[in-house]
Amino acid sequence: MNGISSQKTESKAFPTDWSLSWIEALLLIGSGVLAVVIHRNTDLSLGLPGHQGITWMAILIIGRMSSRFRGAGSLAGIGASAATFIPALHTANPFTALFYLLPGPVMDFAFYYFPRYANKLWFLVLIGGLAHVTKPIGQLVVNLFMGWPFGSFRFGVLYPIASHLLFGLIGGFIGAIIMLGFHHLSKKHSQ
16 A cells, blocks of 8 residues: 555465575575585596485575575576686586576476475475486487587486486485474474
C-alpha cells in the first residue's frame, strides 16, 4: 500500500534473497578458489573421471547451504572458474574454467525451484551428483561441436557420465552431512 515492497522468500524452510554482504561474497568466491587449489594439489590421476568432484561438490554444497543468496552456487563457480586463470592453477585445457562454472547455476536452480527439499539429505546428494555431471556433458558438447579431445571419453560416453555422477553424489553426501549436522547442532544450542 505504501509503495515499499517487503522481501519475499520462496520457503520458510530455506529462504533466499538477492542481498549479499562483501564478506559473504568473498567467502563464496574463496570457496571456489579453494576447490581449485585442492584439485591442483591433490590430483591423483587415478584414471577415474570425476574423482575430484568429491571435494568440489562437498565445497559447493557447503557454500550453497551456508548462504541465503540466490546465486551462491554460481558465485562459488565464478571463484573456481576465475582461479583457473591463475598461472599456478592453470591447465592446458582451455575449457576448464567453463567446467568449473557450470555446476553452480545447476545448484542455484535446484535450490530456487525446490526450496522445500533444500534441507533433505537425498535432495542434496542428488543435486551434488547432477551438478557434477555438467562437466562430462559440457565436454561432450565441446567435443561434438569443436572437436576438442577429452581423455575421459576413451572408454565411451557413459563411463565418464556415470563416474562423475557417482563422485558428485559422494561429494554431495559429504557436504550435506557436514551442513545438516551443523544446522542440527546450532538448533540444539539455540534451545
